[in-house]
Amino acid sequence: MTDASQYTPPKVWKWEAQDGGQFTNINRPIAGATHEKELPVGEHPLQLYSLATPNGVKVTVMLEELLELGKSEAEYDAYFINIGAGDQFGSGFVDVNPNSKIPALLDRSTSPPTRVFESGAILVYLAEKFDAFLPKQPSARAECMSWLFWQMGSAPYLGGGFGHFYNYAPVKIEYCIDRFAMEVKRQLDVLDRNLSTRQYLCGDEYNIADMATYSWYGNLVLNNSYDAGEFLDVNSYTHVVRWASEIEKRPAVARGRRVNKAWGPEEERVPERHSPSDFDITAPE
Numbered sequence: 001m002t003d004a005s006q007y008t009p010p011k012v013w014k015w016e017a018q019d020g021g022q023f024t025n026i027n028r029p030i031a032g033a034t035h036e037k038e039l040p041v042g043e044h045p046l047q048l049y050s051l052a053t054p055n056g057v058k059v060t061v062m063l064e065e066l067l068e069l070g071k072s073e074a075e076y077d078a079y080f081i082n083i084g085a086g087d088q089f090g091s092g093f094v095d096v097n098p099n100s101k102i103p104a105l106l107d108r109s110t111s112p113p114t115r116v117f118e119s120g121a122i123l124v125y126l127a128e129k130f131d132a133f134l135p136k137q138p139s140a141r142a143e144c145m146s147w148l149f150w151q152m153g154s155a156p157y158l159g160g161g162f163g164h165f166y167n168y169a170p171v172k173i174e175y176c177i178d179r180f181a182m183e184v185k186r187q188l189d190v191l192d193r194n195l196s197t198r199q200y201l202c203g204d205e206y207n208i209a210d211m212a213t214y215s216w217y218g219n220l221v222l223n224n225s226y227d228a229g230e231f232l233d234v235n236s237y238t239h240v241v242r243w244a245s246e247i248e249k250r251p252a253v254a255r256g257r258r259v260n261k262a263w264g265p266e267e268e269r270v271p272e273r274h275s276p277s278d279f280d281i282t283a284p285e
Helices: 021-026 053-070 089-098 119-130 138-168 174-195 207-224 228-232 237-248 253-256
Strands: 046-050 076-080 104-107 114-117
Touching: 046 053, 053 076, 053 119, 053 138, 053 207, 053 253, 089 104, 089 114, 089 138, 104 119, 104 174, 114 119, 119 138, 119 207, 138 174, 138 207, 174 228, 174 237, 207 228, 207 237, 237 253
Parallel strands: 046 076
Antiparallel strands: 046 104, 104 114
């Protein structure tokens, strides 16, 4: 490891002007709203406020999978939350998710309306509400929940940590990149070993654990960017690549990946989703 300048932490940390890279303007050590802003409300009972990051994709894939099953009550309105502009700190959003992170779901079919935040909690809520993609048999359900909590407890922190230090940090710190890379690769190895004997994470049945994990690790091995995939040698995890490739071919997954996406090729963008017709967008000639 190369030498790095030494940092001695102060006795009490203070929030001062810091260069945190690309996302400095939205990082702060306090919670709560920064401005008054009501959330829009559509015609469907389910109102989703999100962005097509991995955590957001989990939920839109789930909703599209439910609709693919014919669960018409799962129709939803999806509104784009621009985290770069600080939409997540608006008063309306904070009312739905006090943690100011996407995604946030409001179910207006209940009285009073039910708010659900944290992507894993939303997946479980929808699976129970619509009786789909969550095993009923106790041991199978426990396996599903174990993989879901494994994903929730590892991928966002590791993906955020590795992604920050590898892509966005103003200074490349070898120790930080190495530390996060090692743990990401360990997690990929956990997945690869499990999927060497199973079609899906829990066996033969596709469920919310697959949706949650695909959005992070599946996206990493199939759609890596900034040379991160090559750096992590993701193609060596052949069972993960096989599993992710199978999931990515599902029509509901293809639709879910587009919802609340406002970047990339025009044919991949559906910044807001209010009906199935919103996917009827063709590439410009």
